[in-house]
Amino acid sequence: MPNTKQILALNRFDERDAADLDAELESLFARRQAAFGASSVLFYQRPIRMVRAEGVWMFDADGRKYLDVYNNVASVGHCHPRVVKAIAKQAATLNTNTRYLYDNIHDYAERLLKTYPARLSNIVFTCTGSESNDLALRLTKSFTGGSGFIVTETAYHGNTEAVTAVSPSSFKTRSVPPHVRTVPAPDHYRHPTNDLGARFAEDVANAIADLERNGVKFGGLLVDSIFSSDGIYTDPPGFLKQAVDTVHAAGGLFISDEVQPGFGRTGSGMWGFERHGIEPDIVTMGKPMGNGFPVAGVVTRPEILDSLCETTGYFNTFGGNPVAAAAGLAVLDVIEDEGLIENAKEVGRYFRAELHELKGRHPGIGDIRGAGLFIGIEFSLPGTNEPDPATASYLINALKERGILIGAAGAYGNVLKVRPPLCFARDNADFFIETLNAVLRDRPAGSAELVSLQQQAHHGPKGPKTRG
């Protein structure tokens, strides 16, 4: 049995392999390394030089075409002409901040708020999901007086200081700070249970008790309802309800991070929390909101926003500027006019059915999970449920060589994360299924071990890791 904690996903480029690149890539990489230094992270064992993208396709400098199964930023399709046009037109007309009045930000705010439960009637615009989650933590603290937060073990919620503290997947060496408790992901594959909701709620209750026992007043539970970085745990719908009740009973708030599941991705309504029949106290939005334009936001009840604004001003210069609003409105138009929620539902259902069929043919596929167009394909050592990150890494790089871009998730990096633009079609799913089937079928015997051993010989036992 491999030490799964040591075999990390090898789906990033390692700078020690730079000499293996062709001259042009090597030169670009050298420039990159000089400027970006330690913060430079590139996808794939052999990085891609991208030049353009359109719909579900991306194109590299050699004219190679890739099916993008990775992206929830270009959520309505890369370079969608309606979004591009809206940005170009508004950027040429007016781009200022929300301390002047202008119409489109109000149109946008109202259209977004209409998609929420009535009590969630205030919105604050920010620029990134990180800024949104940072603000959500502050809102929770000011409203509850509690500073203790609960997240899942492999959560990722963003990159500010406060949000990194509740993002254990960002930690390379440190552990969670004293005001944070982690609960296991709602993993019914590796840890089966008859009542996932009760178990998850019990874990949350224990974490609350542990915080309070250590003198930290409980503030809130922050999860993305699709548990993206934990490895995609979507079912059964509704399993979050009991945990949310537990949070409320303890005087805390439930923050729904919709950066991953939001904007129709789950195929059942606009927001991930809808699948669970719950009403969050705070909702945070990010990536897909502007299809690549940096716009994000926080939605909450007025009394929660009031509690922060009584003591501290909040202003975000770029947040909700007219170009952000134009991009955001165009995204809502496209979701509606192109029926993307319905598409996510239909294509997602078809895709999962085909993947289940594939699972029957390849014993390495341990589990298929997901909702709409967010699907996890978990790889285990055949005949067990032991995580198999080496296979996931092999596949990520092999699929890329055959024109498919995909990443991995989960504590072990052994879950392929299927998260394409929402305009993904059945024939795109077919191409993915055929290619994955071929890669699994044609894989040289022992190649997983080979990849792993090569990397270990080259770089030592702890390979590089990328969070997707």
Add this chain to the structure above:
Amino acid sequence: MPNTKQILALNRFDERDAADLDAELESLFARRQAAFGASSVLFYQRPIRMVRAEGVWMFDADGRKYLDVYNNVASVGHCHPRVVKAIAKQAATLNTNTRYLYDNIHDYAERLLKTYPARLSNIVFTCTGSESNDLALRLTKSFTGGSGFIVTETAYHGNTEAVTAVSPSSFKTRSVPPHVRTVPAPDHYRHPTNDLGARFAEDVANAIADLERNGVKFGGLLVDSIFSSDGIYTDPPGFLKQAVDTVHAAGGLFISDEVQPGFGRTGSGMWGFERHGIEPDIVTMGKPMGNGFPVAGVVTRPEILDSLCETTGYFNTFGGNPVAAAAGLAVLDVIEDEGLIENAKEVGRYFRAELHELKGRHPGIGDIRGAGLFIGIEFSLPGTNEPDPATASYLINALKERGILIGAAGAYGNVLKVRPPLCFARDNADFFIETLNAVLRDRPAGSAELVSLQQQAHHGPKGPKTRG
């Protein structure tokens, strides 16, 4: 003598005045209030409904034209066609994240880094000045092991939880947290001294000693070298050097927040720190970088970036995406091709000379300070140096009625903040001077007291305040 702490700048719209608006504005305001709630802040006693902008001009829904003397976001001019074109073209071609290789982010990184001292050779792209300062605080902590920070008394550095803690101007009721110390702004007008540098350095040394006495290891000094929100203190050039030496001697880092002075605004080079002959350890960039497109960044030495990346991953999805890079490159092109740094220097010098002349005619003008196109006009009660925020507020609203947009800064809100787009021309300065002269000349006797008393009668002694 007025209680200056009570007479706050009245340059924002107060919701209790909504009934005084015309029907259209009132309706828009009602929609805004419903959606934005407590976080809604609007400029001016009577807000403006903006519809377009171009160069140094903004236009409202009634076709009225305003000279923008406020804006450092649209720093190379509102809706600059080269920036708009670059954004539109790139948004239609490719917009993804920096985990793929693409050329323009490297061109951009290298062009920016060339403007810095050689040792500052690493850059991290973010989306906002807040994200940049948040990262700067984390870099400082990881490199020095110290968590104590020093800022000026009315500093503003951004809106995340960590950055709000070092932004006393955001506090409505709370005081700075235990890991933060404030030093007085380098105010040589109200508190004259023969050696401003020595005094500021002594204040910093005392703050460091106080932190350490209280068991907080010193991390760094964070200032914007133009002391924008403190009231604009630019002279004499070089006065920061001694404080920076003090910081380094104590093992701390100096963080230069270039969100306000950067990108040529001071008229002497690209960066505010250049006027002081100092080399920061970390530089943060924001607002003017993309002329309204949300792009920002942090520049530092590799060993500082390494120290954070050893323990914690940092990735910013939108940071440095191809559209951000295209916008940023276009801004650099415009600064260069239109000679905007030279323009800031020349027009700024002319502008200040004219303002000094005006000061001779109006005893309420207490002081004129500034560098390039960042100028402070401080108002004092005639014959004293007592702050006169009522006059500043009167002027902000009266200038707006005559077609000029301006804000206020400083602990008392009594400093008009002249910060126009860098394409500001001599005749724009002339228009401002003539209009300010006319407003001061035509002002009804006792109008400041009138404004103040009206507001007090209407709203109580503590009026609303806006940070510019």
